[in-house]
Amino acid sequence: MLALSQRSQDVTPSSTLAITAKINAMIADGIDVVKFGAGEPDFDTPDYIKAAAIAALDAGLTKYTPVPGTPELREAVAAKYKRDNGLDYAPSQVIVSCGAKHTIYNILQAICDPGDEVILAAPYWVSYPEQIKLAGAIPRVIDTTSAQNFCMPPEQIEAAISPKTKAVLINSPSNPTGTTYDVETLKQIADIVVKHQVYLISDEIYEALLYDGATHVSPASFNEETKAITFVVNGVSKAYSMTGWRIGYTAGPEDAIQAMSRIQSHSTSNPTSIAQRAAVAALTQPQDAVEEMRQAFEERRDVICQRFDEIDGVSYVKPQGAFYIFPDFSAHYGRTLDGKKSKGSMDITDYLLNSAGVGVVPGDGFGADNHLRLSFATSLTEIHRGLDRIKAALQ
Secondary structure, three states, X not given: OOOOOHHHHHOOOOHHHHHHHHHHHHHHOOOOOEEOOXXXXXXXXXXXXXXXXXXXXXXXXXXXXXXXXXXXXXXXXXXXXXXXXXXXXXXXXXXXXXXXXXXXXXXXXXXXXXXXXXXEEEOOOOHHHXXXXXXXXXXXXXXXXXXXXXXXXXXXXXXXXXXXXXXXXXXXXXXXXXXXXXXXXXXXXXXXXXXXXXXXXXXXXOOOOEOOOOOOOOHHHOOHHHHOOEEEEEEOOOOOOOHHHOOEEEEXXXXXXXXXXXXXXXXOOOOOHXXXXXXXXXXXXXXXXXXXXXXXXXXXXXXXXXXXXXXXXXXXXXXXXXXXXXXXXHHHOOOEEOOEEOOOHHHHHHHHHHHHOEEOEEHHHHOOOOEEEEEOOXXXXXXXXXXXXXXXXXX
C-alpha cells in the first residue's frame, strides 16, 4: 500500500462532526435522539437573505468572482466592521472565504512557517490545533480553568511567548465554553502582542450572540498598533443561520490579505457567487432577525442552566455568549454505567447516547476531557426532553 502524507495522518478527525454523523444515522434508523451536538442555529435562514440568493440566480450571477470576494461584498464587510466594531478597513484589507473555518486556515497558511508556534487556550475549538499543525506550526496550548472563565490570563500568554511565536489566537465568545474575555484582559493581550510583535487572530464569529446586556469589543479597535497586526475573523454562519452557505471573512494587514488571496486562488478560488450576494443582504439590511434569534438563545441558555442546577455531580460556567454550555461531568467518572466503568468524556458521551438517547459532544476533542459540550441551539421542548433524560441517566 502506498504511504499517505504524514500531515494527513497527524490530523485528528473533528469530534463534533463525527458525533453529529452518528446521531443522524441513529435518527435515520428510527431511534429517538435528542440532539445537542451540532454547532449551528436551528432557525431557518431569514427570508430576505434567501430572496437575495434567488434574485442572484435569476440574474445569472453564477460565474466566477474575484478570488477574495466580490467588490460589493468586500465593501459590505468593511462597512460592517465600521458600523459594529468601530474599525476602518479598505476593501483591499478584506478577504472572503468559504466559511470562517477556511478563513482561519488561510491565515495560518499565510503567516506560519514550519516550527512556528501559535498560542491558544484550552478548551479550544476542535479545528484550531489541527489547522495550526496543517500549517507546519506547533500549537502552544495554555490550559485554563472554570475559575479563569476559561480565558487565558495575560501573564500566562506573555510567559508562553518565545522567539518561535508567530501568533496568539483568541475566540470570544468561545466555542465550546460560551465564555468571553473582558475588555481589560483584551487590552492587556493587545499590549502583549504589540510589545512582542506577534499576530493576534481574533475569532469573533459569535459576536452577535451575547447575553445579559453585554456588548462585543474587538481588540483591533483599541489602537492602530494592535489593529496593524490583528486579523478580525467573522462570518455569516452563526448570526444569520447560514452555516451551509459557507461565507466567512477577515480583515487584517493588507500584505497578509494578499497572501491569503494567492493561497485561496490555488485551493478553492472564490466563494460561491450566489452565497456572496446573499451575504451582502445579510450584512446590509436591518438586523431584526439576528436580535430575535439572540433573544431566543438567551432564553434557552437560562433554561438549560436551570435544568443543570437540578443534576447532582455536574457543574458549569454560565455561558455569556454563543450557544454552548460546557459542563464538567468528571464527578461521574469511575462509575459503572450500563455495565461499563466510565473513564472520561467519551464514555459518558457513549452512555448518554446509547442508553438515554441524548447526543452530546465529548470534551476530549476540545482539550478538556472533564467536560461535555451541549449546543442549546434547539427548541425549549428538546432542551427539557434532553435534560430529563440526562438527569434520569445519571441518577
